[in-house]
Amino acid sequence: MTREELFEEIKKKRSFLCVGLDTDIDKVPSHLLKEEDPVFEFNKQIIDATKDLCIAYKPNIAFYECRGVVGWESLRKTLEYIPKEIFTIADAKRGDIGNTSLMYARTFFQPESSGLDFDSVTVAPYMGIDSVAPFLGFEGKWAIVLALTSNEGNKDFQYLETEDDFLFEKVITTSREWAGPDRLMYVVGATQPDAFADVRKLAPDHFLLVPGIGAQGGNLSEIAECGLNGQCGLIVNSSRGIIYASGAEDFADKARMQAKKLQEEMQHLLEKM
């Protein structure tokens, strides 16, 4: 998917919401457990309930691979079920030496290899250019590099001071030379609004994938204020706040209500642009 296509979808839906499909079998409502593939059935109903409100879905791969072959199959079916105009993110945080990163790129971008055909994958930067470059060689596909994550542990290394930058800033200034904003995005957590503004200065044109609103405490309007650019430039994710809004039979309706609330807030923020 191109940047223009993504922006079109944002304008059409008046939303920059990503729904995180971090589907934990232990949290799937009990009435679904009799289904052949409860995780897929859960995702299917979440997708049906939210697909007109969001512009991206982001399955976190950990929740699928922890179930081995069964989980991998749920992931494949889920991805296949997502309408083609919606941007898909494999939240996998992969990265290895060059020849190995190429295998990871094939995992998520080459359906004839793995059965999966994501639009993008999240990538860990620690191993540097040759760990990221293989993800940049696929037409219409994106690498989303971890810059500043939303968790507590971001303090351990991402805020280390190097010459005149924090490490997370250095990750951006270095990696933005590897590919333009048509191939590369950054993960920037919503939990640190001040740092968010600094990131936007370093990457004015890039889309930023923003985790951390909802369960992790980030604030949407603060993020929009410093993060929106001429093509929106934000994909804001909510996982637990939407998909686990209810643990009962009404989970899809409740998920829709939460997604709708965010979409309306986003519409309002986009209109102010």
Add this chain to the structure above:
Amino acid sequence: MTREELFEEIKKKRSFLCVGLDTDIDKVPSHLLKEEDPVFEFNKQIIDATKDLCIAYKPNIAFYECRGVVGWESLRKTLEYIPKEIFTIADAKRGDIGNTSLMYARTFFQPESSGLDFDSVTVAPYMGIDSVAPFLGFEGKWAIVLALTSNEGNKDFQYLETEDDFLFEKVITTSREWAGPDRLMYVVGATQPDAFADVRKLAPDHFLLVPGIGAQGGNLSEIAECGLNGQCGLIVNSSRGIIYASGAEDFADKARMQAKKLQEEMQHLLEKM
């Protein structure tokens, strides 16, 4: 597996060799392609040919997951086939926020969840303590944190200067507080012998997993000289140099010859200790 058990195996076999099972279906000798699972058949013959010479096997997960369900199944069968006294490393370079890292830990450490039961997993440090901690909570299991990798891209971030350390040194000094050398190892590439000596000072008692000899150019005796400690403390990996020593029907014999050469060199180095 405990540190003592690993050291016993090293003494018994007079080897600290790890064989990297980075099995690329495109490089499997053609006579195996008629098998139901050519990757597993290849691994099985490599294991049969090397299991008395090595103390660890390290499948790189990228090579399996890029084939989807089929690859995952080859991995499960391969792991099951490895004799229990041999240390197993899931080279996965995972890491995510706490609740998600726990899912990755279950993937590799909890057979009732995923079908896999590795002794250890490689972990990327960028996201800090809560991304690594979940891997440290499993009895007898290990996290192997990326410190200094063997690839070219290590220059991009790992050598950044922070206060008085390079980033890779800071990763060690910070993370060695998270767990002792009974739970934590470090990945330290063989391609930078000077840095290797510095790492050993910061982590005198830890096992170091060392990629980068062979195809990537690292030198075994240089590494041994600065890296061996009282319990050996080294697990040196060779992947391509062993498993692709021949691309023909004699691949397993040739793999054994390469492994034997390294084991004999290691025996010599251990005797000098």
